[in-house]
Amino acid sequence: MSEGNSSVxxxxxxxxxxxxxxxxxDDYLPEVVLKPETTEQVSGxxxxxSAAGQPLIPIGGKTGLVxxxxxxxxxxxxxxxxxxxxxxxxxxxxxxxVQAGCILQVAxxxxxxKDLLLPLDLGARGTATVGGNVSTNAGGNMVIxxxxxxxxxxxxxxxxxxxxxINSLNKMLKNNTGYDIKQWFIGAEGTLGVxxxxxxxxxPHPRSQNIAFVAVDSFTNVQGLxxxxxxxxGGSLSAFEVLxxxxxxxxxxxxSTHRPPLPHGSPYYVLVETQGxxxxxxxxxxxxxxxxxxxxGLVSDAVLTRSQSERNALWEIRDDVLAFFNLGFFVxxxxxVTLDKMEDFVRDIRAAMxxxxxxxxxxxxxxxxxxxxxxxxxxxxETFDSDAVEELCYSTVERYQGSISAEHGIGxxxxxxxxCSRSPEEIALMATMKKTLDPGNILNPNKLLPEAFT
Amino acid sequence: MSEGNSSVxxxxxxxxxxxxxxxxxDDYLPEVVLKPETTEQVSGxxxxxSAAGQPLIPIGGKTGLVxxxxxxxxxxxxxxxxxxxxxxxxxxxxxxxVQAGCILQVAxxxxxxKDLLLPLDLGARGTATVGGNVSTNAGGNMVIxxxxxxxxxxxxxxxxxxxxxINSLNKMLKNNTGYDIKQWFIGAEGTLGVxxxxxxxxxPHPRSQNIAFVAVDSFTNVQGLxxxxxxxxGGSLSAFEVLxxxxxxxxxxxxSTHRPPLPHGSPYYVLVETQGxxxxxxxxxxxxxxxxxxxxGLVSDAVLTRSQSERNALWEIRDDVLAFFNLGFFVxxxxxVTLDKMEDFVRDIRAAMxxxxxxxxxxxxxxxxxxxxxxxxxxxxETFDSDAVEELCYSTVERYQGSISAEHGIGxxxxxxxxCSRSPEEIALMATMKKTLDPGNILNPNKLLPEAFT
Numbered sequence: 014m015s016e017g018n019s020s021v022x023x024x025x026x027x028x029x030x031x032x033x034x035x036x037x038x039d040d041y042l043p044e045v046v047l048k049p050e051t052t053e054q055v056s057g058x059x060x061x062x063s064a065a066g067q068p069l070i071p072i073g074g075k076t077g078l079v080x081x082x083x084x085x086x087x088x089x090x091x092x093x094x095x096x097x098x099x100x101x102x103x104x105x106x107x108x109x110x111v112q113a114g115c116i117l118q119v120a121x122x123x124x125x126x127k128d129l130l131l132p133l134d135l136g137a138r139g140t141a142t143v144g145g146n147v148s149t150n151a152g153g154n155m156v157i158x159x160x161x162x163x164x165x166x167x168x169x170x171x172x173x174x175x176x177x178x179i180n181s182l183n184k185m186l187k188n189n190t191g192y193d194i195k196q197w198f199i200g201a202e203g204t205l206g207v208x209x210x211x212x213x214x215x216x217p218h219p220r221s222q223n224i225a226f227v228a229v230d231s232f233t234n235v236q237g238l239x240x241x242x243x244x245x246x247g248g249s250l251s252a253f254e255v256l257x258x259x260x261x262x263x264x265x266x267x268x269s270t271h272r273p274p275l276p277h278g279s280p281y282y283v284l285v286e287t288q289g290x291x292x293x294x295x296x297x298x299x300x301x302x303x304x305x306x307x308x309x310g311l312v313s314d315a316v317l318t319r320s321q322s323e324r325n326a327l328w329e330i331r332d333d334v335l336a337f338f339n340l341g342f343f344v345x346x347x348x349x350v351t352l353d354k355m356e357d358f359v360r361d362i363r364a365a366m367x368x369x370x371x372x373x374x375x376x377x378x379x380x381x382x383x384x385x386x387x388x389x390x391x392x393x394x395e396t397f398d399s400d401a402v403e404e405l406c407y408s409t410v411e412r413y414q415g416s417i418s419a420e421h422g423i424g425x426x427x428x429x430x431x432x433c434s435r436s437p438e439e440i441a442l443m444a445t446m447k448k449t450l451d452p453g454n455i456l457n458p459n460k461l462l463p464e465a466f467t
Numbered sequence: 468m469s470e471g472n473s474s475v476x477x478x479x480x481x482x483x484x485x486x487x488x489x490x491x492x493d494d495y496l497p498e499v500v501l502k503p504e505t506t507e508q509v510s511g512x513x514x515x516x517s518a519a520g521q522p523l524i525p526i527g528g529k530t531g532l533v534x535x536x537x538x539x540x541x542x543x544x545x546x547x548x549x550x551x552x553x554x555x556x557x558x559x560x561x562x563x564x565v566q567a568g569c570i571l572q573v574a575x576x577x578x579x580x581k582d583l584l585l586p587l588d589l590g591a592r593g594t595a596t597v598g599g600n601v602s603t604n605a606g607g608n609m610v611i612x613x614x615x616x617x618x619x620x621x622x623x624x625x626x627x628x629x630x631x632x633i634n635s636l637n638k639m640l641k642n643n644t645g646y647d648i649k650q651w652f653i654g655a656e657g658t659l660g661v662x663x664x665x666x667x668x669x670x671p672h673p674r675s676q677n678i679a680f681v682a683v684d685s686f687t688n689v690q691g692l693x694x695x696x697x698x699x700x701g702g703s704l705s706a707f708e709v710l711x712x713x714x715x716x717x718x719x720x721x722x723s724t725h726r727p728p729l730p731h732g733s734p735y736y737v738l739v740e741t742q743g744x745x746x747x748x749x750x751x752x753x754x755x756x757x758x759x760x761x762x763x764g765l766v767s768d769a770v771l772t773r774s775q776s777e778r779n780a781l782w783e784i785r786d787d788v789l790a791f792f793n794l795g796f797f798v799x800x801x802x803x804v805t806l807d808k809m810e811d812f813v814r815d816i817r818a819a820m821x822x823x824x825x826x827x828x829x830x831x832x833x834x835x836x837x838x839x840x841x842x843x844x845x846x847x848x849e850t851f852d853s854d855a856v857e858e859l860c861y862s863t864v865e866r867y868q869g870s871i872s873a874e875h876g877i878g879x880x881x882x883x884x885x886x887c888s889r890s891p892e893e894i895a896l897m898a899t900m901k902k903t904l905d906p907g908n909i910l911n912p913n914k915l916l917p918e919a920f921t
Contacts, residue, residue: 105690105807106837107697150643158702161641164618179892185803185837187615187873189604189654190881190888191915192897196650200643217698236559243561244671247744248612248702290701294752298745349639353559383560383639419641427644434644438633443646449903461645 021065025089028057035092041083043070043090050095052170052178052209058091059207059455060176068455071203073145074116076137078347079424081149081202085459091207093144099123100210107215108167108184113144113208120213129215132159136332144208150200152420157381158251158288159216161420162199168212169195174451182212197446202422203457205450219251219288223299224324227306228279228314232356235281238311239352239381242285245302249295252286253381254331257359260377263340264330271330274316283380284331331377334386342397343373343390346406349383350415358413362387365405370396384419407433423461431463440466472541475519479543482511489546495537497524497544504549506624506632506663512545513661513909514630522909525657527568527599530591532801533878535603535656539913545661547598553577554664561669562621562638567598567662574667583669586613590786598662604654606874611835612705612742613670615874616653622666623649628905636666651900656876657911659904673705673742677753678778681760682733682768686810689735692765693806693835696739699756703749706740707835708785711813714831717794718784725784728770737834738785785831788840796851797827797844800860803837804869812867816841819859824850838873861887877915885917894920 025047026034033054035046047069049055062069072092075082084090093114101110104127111120117131118138124131133146135153145151147169151162159165168183181195198206229235235255242250256264261282265273275282285303289295296319306312318324337343350358359376366374371392378385389402410417411433418427418434431440444466447454459467479501480488487508489500501523503509516523522542529536538544547568555564558581565574571585572592578585587600589607599605601623605616613619622637635649652660683689689709696704710718715736719727729736739757743749750773760766772778791797804812813830820828825846832839843856864871865887872881872888885894898920901908913921 103805103807106805107694150647152641152643156641160618161643163647164614173896177892177896179896180890181893183870184805185870185873187606187610187803187833187836187838188870188888189606189615189872189874189876190870191877191885191894192659192900193604193617193650193654194893194896196647197900200647205646217694219701240561240671245744247673247742247749288701290699291752294748295701298748349641351557351560351638353557379641382641384641416637416639416642416644418643419639420643422643423645431645434642436634438631439635439648440645442627442631442633442648445903446646446651449899 021061021067024061025058028061029054042075043072043084043088046072046090046092048092048095052172055091055172055207055209056176056178059172059174062089062455063175063453066453066455068458070457071148071207073114073142073148074137074140076141077145077149077424078421079418079426081422081424081457081460083425085425088458093142093209096209097142102127102129103184104129106184109213109215110182110210111143111213112210113142113147115143117141117143117146124215125218128218130218131213132165132216133162143211143213147199147208147211148201148203149422152379152382152384155251156379157253158248163196165214166195166199166211167214169198169208170210171198171206171208173206174453174456179206182210184212200422202424202461204447204461205456207456217290219290221289221292221295222324223287223289223296224327225285225299225303225315225317226274226327227283227285227303227312228275229281229283229311230279230313232281234311235283235380236352237309238283238306241306241309241311242302243381245305246287249287249289250285250381251288252284253379254284255378255380256282256284256331257376259375263375264333264336269336271333272326274327274330275314279313284327337373337375337388341371341373341390341392342394343388344399344402344406346387346389347419347421348385348387348406348410348415348417349419350385350410350413351383352380354413354415355385358409358415361409362389362405382419410434425460428461428463472519472521475515475521478515479512482515483508496529497526497538497542500526500544500546502546502549506626509545509626509661509663510630510632513626513628516543516909517629517907520907520909522912524911525602525661527596527602528570528591528594530595531599531603531878532875533872533880535876535878535911535914537879539879542912547596550663551596556581556583557638558583560638563667563669564636564664565597565667566664567596567601569597571595571597571600578669579672582672584672585667586619586670587616597665597667601653601662601665602655602657603876606833606836606838609705610833611707612702617650619668620649620653620665621668623652623662624664625652625660625662627660628907628910633660636664638666640668654876656878656915658901658915659910661910671744673744675743675746675749676740676778677743677750678738678740678781679753679757679769679771680728680781681737681739681757681766682729683735683737683765684733684767686735688765689737689834690806691763692737692760695760695763695765696756697835699759700741703741703743704739704835705742706738707833708738709832709834710736710738710785711830713829717829718787718790723790725787726780728781728784729768733767738781791827791829791842795825795827795844795846796848797842798853798856800841800843801873801875802839802841802860802864802869802871803873804839804864804867805837806834808867808869809839812863812869815863816843816859836873864888879914882915882917
């Protein structure tokens with residue numbers, strides 16, 4: 014805080030009380046963090062900051078991967094940590110209303126206690142907040158079946174930059190009464206308003222989980238397998254996770270704790286899962302569908318598991334992303350390309366990385382969603398060049414008309430790369446929206462939009 | 468057209484050529500209709516009209532039910548009828564790219580030829596255009612399983628009021644690169660921009676259809692049946708259409724062409740349908756699920772059909788809405804209320820209608836989507852008072868915090884009722900958006916927003 018703004022802090026202290034403000038030095042995060050307990054306090058904060066031109070960063074669980082919660086100057090933090098209540102689980106309408114600071118896992122477990130599913134799951138579940146998930150339009154493990162966070166938000170309460178409270182806490186699946194305002198704020202990374210409450214759509218909790226791990230010998234067959242499962246599983250396909258051999262071979266190497274479920278040497282491995290409503294019937298159907306895939310030549314080898322521990326072991330192979338951090342130095346990318354271009358995209362990235370000394374080039378992803386995670390770097394810190402791998406990855410994404418951010422958002426990390434995936438007209442239109450809803454540029458400034466557009 | 472604007476017409480004629488403009492007198496529709504063939508022409512039209520302050524009405528199939536395509540002054544029509552091409556069906560990515568003027572049924576049939584499903588279906592399918600469906604966020608018969616039009620739009624091309632072409636023709640399921648611009652235009656009824664091209668997500672075509680018609684003896688059991696089917700059908704529930712007895716008894720009365728599949732006298736009838744991927748297995752599972760419902764006392768009587776002609780006969784009962792137009796004079800409403808409030812909502816509407824002479828009070832709906840269609844009026848033109856039934860319906864919706872438009876939109880018909888379902892802050896925010904994107908108020912003016920906000 015500059016000294017000239019100390020009167021702003023006094024006003025905020027009066028509004029929030031002594032437990033409502035935390036101050037601590039920090040190199041990256043806001044040093045002064047406001048902790049409102051009510052939407053009205055959020056509104057009050059924004060009125061004060063708006064009048065003073067004091068910028069703010071809305072803060073959830075701080076698990077974002079694009080530095081959306083990191084300060085760029087003297088922004089205050091606006092933490093939703095004390096607004097973390099589950100206000101209602103409505104079993105009749107299968108909805109849940111939570112405050113923005115509610116931890117995702119807490120919300121998901123509360124739904125499960127009512128035998129309902131909040132179909133949003135991601136690695137940071139124990140720390141990430143629902144408000145943060147909404148503001149970043151989080152993806153995760155069940156997108157292929159249930160969509161992104163956007164697809165499960167029925168209603169929102171949001172506070173605008175000038176303190177206006179917009180209550181759009183709709184619970185109905187169909188509501189065509191004018192512009193669907195909530196869509197403007199989902200995925201806007203806190204730059205257009207502060208999400209304070211959310212109505213989420215819940216689903217029946219699945220009763221069966223069926224998993225197989227398969228080897229596939231060509232990308233054409235990977236596509237064919239996805240289409241086959243999508244067609245034959247009748248809406249119950251819940252995961253289609255593809256591992257390229259650089260991922261699989263390393264994670265299941267001899268020294269690893271993971272036993273390889275299938276021999277090394279295949280060009281593609283796929284973890285497939287269905288979730289259904291009929292424990293015995295679904296298992297049988299899953300087997301039939303896989304047999305069909307083998308007969309059609311789509312799958313060259315397969316392991317089907319029955320016990321929960323074996324299922325967990327398969328998911329642990331896919332989820333052990335942290336193991337790669339022992340391998341060396343790399344940038345973890347989160348990109349999308351359409352299925353028809355994916356094989357060429359991977360080929361180009363691999364070919365370019367082969368030019369590097371000691372390359373790291375690990376690729377895996379939620380293929381059904383077009384989403385690839387790509388780790389590019391070097392086993393040797395001296396030959397690691399993060400700028401070079403960024404340039405390689407994003408220019409290749411641009412060439413294949415892909416997305417530089419499938420599910421992580423833009424934040425600070427990707428703002429200057431936005432033009433790889435969006436046209437100047439689109440970015441200019443985004444900037445128009447930003448100027449309209451936040452004319453003083455106080456809501457998470459210097460994020461999402463390239464500097465030239467702010 | 469006022470004479471002062473004749474130079475605008477000259478400019479437009481030069482841009483579009485002689486086949487690009489149609490003129491004919493009309494009491495309701497625009498008398499001068501522009502028929503561009505390319506997005507660039509749409510852009511040119513908007514530049515000319517923007518400069519001249521000449522208002523326009525984007526026109527699709529003119530099947531909307533809220534007069535969104537009706538003129539309020541000297542607006543020009545901007546018909547998409549010549550931009551009706553299916554540009555691509557991408558079977559690898561399961562997407563389809565169409566021009567806005569493509570007829571819904573044409574698009575759906577083209578998808579079906581590739582064994583894919585465009586999961587949007589509604590009565591006006593043979594005339595409505597995809598651009599119109601997008602601009603009104605159309606609902607229809609498969610929302611319970613696949614969502615509204617919004618949920619199947621992956622990408623859009625839209626032309627802004629000033630002629631700027633925004634190309635957001637994304638094909639990827641995951642794309643978190645900044646604000647999701649397309650959401651702003653879906654459901655905006657042509658008031659924020661002109662949709663010119665659309666990328667739609669396609670699904671595998673279902674291989675089985677299972678239908679039952681059941682009688683249910685209480686609303687609690689209607690809810691219980693919906694939850695049971697939703698949980699047990701594992702994502703394949705594709706219809707849950709509830710008919711109140713005033714609907715069922717009339718449509719299947721002795722003089723009608725429809726044979727009653729179940730005896731009269733039940734308080735609720737429900738048409739349930741699943742669509743799956745396994746012809747024999749799905750039929751067996753459907754029977755099991757229905758048996759469970761009967762054993763649990765959720766269903767008092769049921770008819771299960773096996774032949775396609777019997778299935779069609781059941782759907783024809785639900786779809787024969789036109790039959791009521793012989794009954795008398797009524798206003799057809801399209802509203803939503805949450806499930807927990809629906810029984811009371813219907814009770815109040817019925818009680819109020821009992822006070823009328825010769826009342827018509829017919830209720831049916833897509834219950835799984837919270838959507839009720841309600842016909843309120845009189846068998847006698849002399850006692851029919853459309854203002855009174857509007858007042859009754861909308862004030863009751865407001866009391867139960869429902870939506871005055873589930874799937875039809877606002878247009879002219881409901882603009883002055885918008886405040887029944889939206890707060891002043893929401894409406895003011897919508898007006899801000901309108902002023903930002905269409906500062907000259909040339910795009911479908913006098914629609915959607917109440918007059919006080921324009």
